[in-house]
Amino acid sequence: MAVAAVDLRRLERAGPAERERILRTFVESCASQGFVKVTGHGIPAAQLKELFRWTREFFDFPAAVKQTAPRPLTGPNRGYIAVGGEKLSGISGYMKGVRDPVMHNDVKESFDAGPAYDQVHPTPWPVGPRCHEFRDFMEDFLEECLMVHHELLHLLEEAMDLSHHELISRCSAGNGEVRITHYPPVPVARLKTGSTYRISEHTDVGILTLLFQDSVGGLEVERQDHSGEFIPVESSSVNEMIVNCGDTLQRWTANYLRSANHRVTYPQGLKEDTDVVIPARYSVGFFGKADMSASMAALPKFASRLSQTARDTETRTAQEYYNYMHERTVAAA
Ligand SMILES: O=C(O)CCC(=O)C(=O)O
Numbered sequence: 001m002a003v004a005a006v007d008l009r010r011l012e013r014a015g016p017a018e019r020e021r022i023l024r025t026f027v028e029s030c031a032s033q034g035f036v037k038v039t040g041h042g043i044p045a046a047q048l049k050e051l052f053r054w055t056r057e058f059f060d061f062p063a064a065v066k067q068t069a070p071r072p073l074t075g076p077n078r079g080y081i082a083v084g085g086e087k088l089s090g091i092s093g094y095m096k097g098v099r100d101p102v103m104h105n106d107v108k109e110s111f112d113a114g115p116a117y118d119q120v121h122p123t124p125w126p127v128g129p130r131c132h133e134f135r136d137f138m139e140d141f142l143e144e145c146l147m148v149h150h151e152l153l154h155l156l157e158e159a160m161d162l163s164h165h166e167l168i169s170r171c172s173a174g175n176g177e178v179r180i181t182h183y184p185p186v187p188v189a190r191l192k193t194g195s196t197y198r199i200s201e202h203t204d205v206g207i208l209t210l211l212f213q214d215s216v217g218g219l220e221v222e223r224q225d226h227s228g229e230f231i232p233v234e235s236s237s238v239n240e241m242i243v244n245c246g247d248t249l250q251r252w253t254a255n256y257l258r259s260a261n262h263r264v265t266y267p268q269g270l271k272e273d274t275d276v277v278i279p280a281r282y283s284v285g286f287f288g289k290a291d292m293s294a295s296m297a298a299l300p301k302f303a304s305r306l307s308q309t310a311r312d313t314e315t316r317t318a319q320e321y322y323n324y325m326h327e328r329t330v331a332a333a
C-alpha cells in the first residue's frame with residue numbers, strides 16, 4: 001500500500017474532469033494516509049540540487065561555527081541543534097495519549113531558518129566563512145516554500161469545497177521554517193534495538209510539511225487503518241516532494257485530514273542485515289505554520305464532525321499549541 005502521487009504540472013492543461021480527479025487524489029490521500037507525493041510543484045531541480053549541496057556544506061562546517069547559532073530553548077525552532085538536542089518521542093507519546101512515553105534517542109543534527117520578517121523570534125545565523133552565502137540561499141528557499149505551501153492550501157480549499165481563503169486566512173503572515181537535517185552514519189544494529197531512531201515516531205505540529213529527501217531511505221509513515229504498522233515513503237528523486245498534514249490541519253478539519261505518525265529508521269532493504277553501517281542521510285523540510293493568533297478550532301464546515309464538548313474545549317491559539325508541543329521535544333541537557 002504505497003503513498004499516492006500527484007503531478008501538479010498536469011493541472012495547467014487539465015479540463016474540469018481531469019482537474020477534479022487530480023485534486024481528489026490529493027485530498028483523499030491526505031485524508032486516508034496523511035501523506036502524498038507531489039511532483040510538478042514548481043521548485044526548479046537546479047535549486048533543489050543546490051539545496052542539498054548547501055545542506056551538506058553546512059553540516060561539514062566546523063562544530064565551533066555551527067555552535068555560533070544555537071537554537072534558543074523557547075519559541076519556534078530556530079538555529080542549530082546538535083546530535084541529541086531534540087527528542088521527538090516526547091510528541092508521539094503525548095499524541096497517542098500515553099502518559100509516560102518511553103523516550104528514544106534521535107541521532108541527528110539540524111538547522112532551522114525562520115522568516116526574515118520575524119523579529120520576535122529571529123533566526124540565529126552562523127558566523128564564519130561562507131555563512132553569508134548560506135543565509136542568502138536559505139532565505140530565498142524559504143520564500144519559495146512559502147509560495148508552494150500557499151498554492152497547496154488553495155488546492156485543498158478547492159478540493160474540500162471551502163470558501164475562498166478559508167485556510168489561507170489562518171496563515172496569511174507566511175509563517176513556518178525550513179529545517180535541514182543530517183543523520184550521521186549509524187550501525188543498523190543500533191537502530192534495530194528500537195531504543196534509537198534517526199528520528200523517532202512523531203507528528204508534525206503545523207499545517208503542511210513539504211519534505212525533500214536523498215536516496216538513502218528509512219522514512220516511514222504509520223498506516224491510518226492499521227495502528228502500529230509503518231510503510232516506507234520513498235522519493236524517486238529529490239525533486240519528488242513528500243507532503244504531509246500536521247496537527248493544525250487535522251484540527252482545522254476535525255480529523256478529516258490526518259496528521260500521521262512518521263519516523264526515520266533503517267531502510268527496509270537492510271532488514272536482513274545486522275552488521276552494516278547505514279550511510280549518512282540528508283533531508284530538508286519546510287514546516288508551514290499558522291499565524292500565531294490563529295484559532296486551533298475546527299473550521300465551520302467540519303465542526304459538526306465533533307461532539308459539542310470537543311468543540312468547546314479547543315480554545316487555544318496556534319502559538320499556545322506550538323509552544324506546548326515544542327516544550328516536549330527539547331531534550332534535557
Ligand atoms: O528526515 C525525514 O525524512 C523526516 C524528518 C521529519 O519528519 C521531521 O523533521 O519532522
Ligand SMILES: [Fe+2]
Binds near residue numbers: 202203204262
Ligand atoms: Fe516530521
